Amino acid sequence: DTAVSQTPKYLVTQMGNDKSIKCEQNLGHDTMYWYKQDSKKFLKIMFSYNNKELIINETVPNRFSPKSPDKAHLNLHINSLELGDSAVYFCASSQGYGGETQYFGPGTRLLVL
Amino acid sequence: DQQVKQNSPSLSVQEGRISILNCDYTNSMFDYFLWYKKYPAEGPTFLISISSIKDKNEDGRFTVFLNKSAKHLSLHIVPSQPGDSAVYFCAASLGLYSGGGADGLTFGKGTHLIIQP
Numbered sequence: 001d002t003a004v005s006q007t008p009k010y011l012v013t014q015m016g017n018d019k020s021i022k023c024e025q026n027l028g029h030d031t032m033y034w035y036k037q038d039s040k041k042f043l044k045i046m047f048s049y050n051n052k053e054l055i056i057n058e059t060v061p062n063r064f065s066p067k068s069p070d071k072a073h074l075n076l077h078i079n080s081l082e083l084g085d086s087a088v089y090f091c092a093s094s095q096g097y098g099g100e101t102q103y104f105g106p107g108t109r110l111l112v113l
Numbered sequence: 114d115q116q117v118k119q120n121s122p123s124l125s126v127q128e129g130r131i132s133i134l135n136c137d138y139t140n141s142m143f144d145y146f147l148w149y150k151k152y153p154a155e156g157p158t159f160l161i162s163i164s165s166i167k168d169k170n171e172d173g174r175f176t177v178f179l180n181k182s183a184k185h186l187s188l189h190i191v192p193s194q195p196g197d198s199a200v201y202f203c204a205a206s207l208g209l210y211s212g213g214g215a216d217g218l219t220f221g222k223g224t225h226l227i228i229q230p
Contacts, residue, residue, distance in 0.1 A: 040222070090156055101159055102218055
């Protein structure tokens, strides 16, 4: 049983396209997150959702938009993809917020050509 | 402005010996610290955590030490095993005791631990 799952695992696309990455957690957690691991290997928070409300929104371009149809899902939509969007995107979840242990998905490797 | 720093990009240790991974942080408001292990092409896996009110937490072969005055934490693995070869990330969080809202984790850049037979 995969606790936090992401699809697709790999995504290769052209500049200017719009794409989505899906994330699902079966842990019953209240908060979900999206992180980006760039070419320098830093993992940086992008968004978090708690009870279907956006809690934090780091300074990411508004081409990125998180969408949560329910507590178990947090999808990431990216419009007008750029070369610099190439990275590994990780979804995570935690029981509550504020210092809770987060559990990560396997990552989605996005390559923009 | 890295708030969490892991200054050793890699560390090589003989099997059976102790592995010590270090992490420094600059934000004194961090009150919850975690270590994650990551294999290639997989997501980070939670290993062990410690809150700011403790100075040590132990779980099997893994022990995390926190020195708040030095803003330093370390992960000890003893004895080291071949399966421990991975990248280890130190992470810090606000809000466990500060009552803040949801915050993401702030990660270090990772240390690649190599266990040699």
